Amino acid sequence: MAKNNNIQTFNDLDGLAQHLRNQDKKVTLLFAHNGTGKTRLSMAFKELGKQINENGEDVSRDTLYFNAFTEDLFFWDNDLENDSERVLKMNTDSRFFSSLAEMEMESRIGPLLHRYADFNFEIDYSNGSIVFWREMVANSDGTEEPAYIKVSRGEENLFIWCFFLAIAQWAIDGQEAYDWVQYLYIDDPISSLDENNAIAVAADLAHLLKDQDRLKTIISSHHTVFFNVLCNEMKRALRYFLTKAESGYELRDTTDTPHFYHVAMLKELHRVAKTGEIYTYHFTILRSIMEKTATFHGFSGLGEIIKREPNDEDGELHARYVNLLSHGNHSLFEPVDMMEENKRIFRKILNNLMNNYRFNPKLFP
Structure with missing residues (x-):
């Protein structure tokens, strides 16, 4: 690592990830343009927190992360044969979904989601699937049932984000199933969101993090509005501007200076x-x-x-x-x-x- 005034240069993402792990601040904010390597940095950070035994097995970890890979754990089954029952599937092979059935996820996710969106959902843990609806329709016998829908890409991302937030809250609270978490790493949670929701997500996230002292958090983003609200809400956070350089990666400290x-x-x-x-x-x-x-x-x-x-x-x-x-x-x-x-x-x-x-x-x- 080379250092020049408020700019530090790292040869690779592992060195940069280790530097972020060594920070003594509760929250670190990174601004970087798309293509800089934010997602790869989050994965490098996560990998440094793993312990591998002599058999090559992952025996412990310390980072709960949200990035493009988290979003990929959810995918649509569009019922191509009948074109009627579209459900969002969860890749239940991932440990991200461990023990969720016992944790009343609906009651945790619902209040978060309804801050941003107006649709409802239900999780089928046995099939690893989720259905969505806005309205109820009447049956011939006078009962009602949901009119299931496929939500938009932005609404899907909001749901996945709220899913993650519910788990992050358990980690912050030290809930037993997530007491292994020492770090939260959040990379660009606002893809496909409009400006209104980007501001709401940033404000909500800052509110969640400001009053907790258990975990260290790194948040990276390319979105200026989202980043600006986080900076305003968490004034004591470290702030960096990350860029690629010929020699690797440059991290410019912008904590004490106005940012562009x-x-x-x-x-x-x-x-x-x-x-x-x-x-x-x-x-x-x-x-x-x-x-x-x-x-x-x-x-x-x-x-x-x-x-x-x-x-x-x-x-x-x-x-x-x-x-x-x-x-x-x-x-x-x-x-x-x-x-x-x-x-x-x-x-x-x-x-x-x-x-x-x-x-x-x-x-x-």
């Missing part, structure tokens, strides 16, 4: 201001950008860049709006549309920020 994702977030706010798709959580994002702007320009807080004159009544009002509407749980977990008056004020605060503190106008068509 604030520009992507400002572009998103500019977009919703134009389309009118403004939700209350956008005030939280706006507050984060304004705090970074205030710090960069040497002010003590965002109030000083909103209220520019001592008798600036609009600035005083706008500061109150930002403080009021940026607190809470990011509208967990349904995006809440703002009243037209609040949207008008949001646009005015955003426009004032962009006019007073110049950003590259080419980024905002």
Whole structure:
């Protein structure tokens, strides 16, 4: 490993994974673009936690992980012959599904899932299958039964994510079946999700992790919105930017410096201001950008860049709006549309920020 100021270079993923294991912080956040090796890094991290006996058998492990391989443990049986009974199958050969039948998974997953989605599910442990429905239909005898559906790819990913979250909660609680877990490694849990659910997932995950001290967690992502919310919610976490280099992999420490994702977030706010798709959580994002702007320009807080004159009544009002509407749980977990008056004020605060503190106008068509 080579080190240059806040950049460390690793020859291979094993060396990088070992470095992450040695961190003393409870949470480590990694931002990396697709193709950098995030998923392979999560697997290298997991492998380092295994102990193999003389027969080549895996006798212990310490990492509960979520990545593309976790999603691959679930697959669809689309009933090609009859085209009627479509079920999501679980690869029950995996130890990921060990002892779940005794753990009342439905009661654990249901409250998590219904924060994001409006469909129901039932698990058949004997067949390793899951069915989904939204509505009940009446039978000729007056009884009702579910009208089974195949959920969308995004909804499927949400379900699998909630499945993992339920197990992660057991590990955090030290439940006996998962007391072997020392690390959580989560890689990009938001594939196929829209921006609203990406923010909800990040806020929910941060809430789960902030108040626990039992496990160390590494979270990697290429999604700027998701990463931004995690950084805002877990301010004490280590933050790194991971890139590939000619000599291996470079890990840039961005913990104490503003990261480039604030520009992507400002572009998103500019977009919703134009389309009118403004939700209350956008005030939280706006507050984060304004705090970074205030710090960069040497002010003590965002109030000083909103209220520019001592008798600036609009600035005083706008500061109150930002403080009021940026607190809470990011509208967990349904995006809440703002009243037209609040949207008008949001646009005015955003426009004032962009006019007073110049950003590259080419980024905002």
